[in-house]
Amino acid sequence: MDRGSWVVEQEELWAHSRFGVIRASTLEQLGVSQTTTYQQCQPGGRWLHLLPGIVLLARSQPTVRQRIEAALLHARHDALVTGFEAARLYGLRTPPDVGFIHLLLPHNYKVLSSGFAVVERTKSFPTPWMRDGVPLAPPERAVLDGVRRVRNRNTVRSILIEAAHKKLADPFELRRELDTGTKRGTALPRRVLNEIDFGVRSVAEADALQVWRGTGLPSPHCNVPLFSATGEFIGMPDFWCDEVAFAWEIDSYQYHSGRDEYANTLSRNARYMASGVVVLQTSPARLRDDPDAVVAEIRAGYRVASDRPRPPVQMRAAGVA
Structure with missing residues (x-):
């Protein structure tokens, strides 16, 4: 078979395949002998053997879609x-x-x-x-x-x-x-x-919840919106102790390093301060690398919040662990 006729036949075979994936039995029905199929799947051939009786009509590594089609043909x-x-x-x-x-x-x-x-x-x-x-x-x-x-x-x-x-x-x-x-x-x-x-929304928050449970403190709420006594939005802390108005934020560099994200974080912290909320910020890395120190910081923040009169901050929704 010369090069020109092979290209024509390859295109015809591809038309009977699924993204270039085809059964050897189908090739035989199309006039390609078992010997030819075997030879073309050997080193130096034009095709690739994927699964028993299933061939890729190319020599490149199969794409995910081609692997899916081969698996479906197999099953x-x-x-x-x-x-x-x-x-x-x-x-x-x-x-x-x-x-x-x-x-x-x-x-x-x-x-x-x-x-x-x-x-x-x-x-x-x-x-x-x-x-x-x-x-x-x-x-x-x-x-x-x-x-x-x-x-x-x-x-x-x-x-x-x-x-x-x-x-x-x-x-x-x-x-x-x-x-x-x-x-x-x-x-x-x-x-x-x-x-x-x-209420956790990220792996970091799930890690933080595990750390919090080692503090011995009351269970916090997660991702609840906070409002002032006059109805202005304050923030939605990752964790919130309503009884003492203590917020804990897990602030990663990835999501807070951009100009807009950094400005939003500063604005959020300013609203916390103006409302009298005690806030602790922790990076996800410290949850993994130094959880004992984080536990101590949470307890310290909770004590600070407990030692001052609770500000008139209102929580609109709650889910307690």
């Missing part, structure tokens, strides 16, 4: 993509690249995992959601299928907090999915959902 039987690849297709940015495509398959099928295609057979097979032509598990199922395989608490926190913040996955629905699905790997997501229910 067959109306399989769904779940886990972190599904979560990314729903728009989440925090899920890590775990190096595999997680698939759900009805329990009665006997397809096994192979290579980067991880097949999980389930009796609670969900109705698919379609995104960009890919059948996905529903958002709550996809997110939980991903995090229940993770043991890093902050990774689980960042994913579940982002999913809740973007309203992709409602915490109530996540809990219901945890209660009805497999119990394997659900203890950590349950603890993180408790933090989200309390």
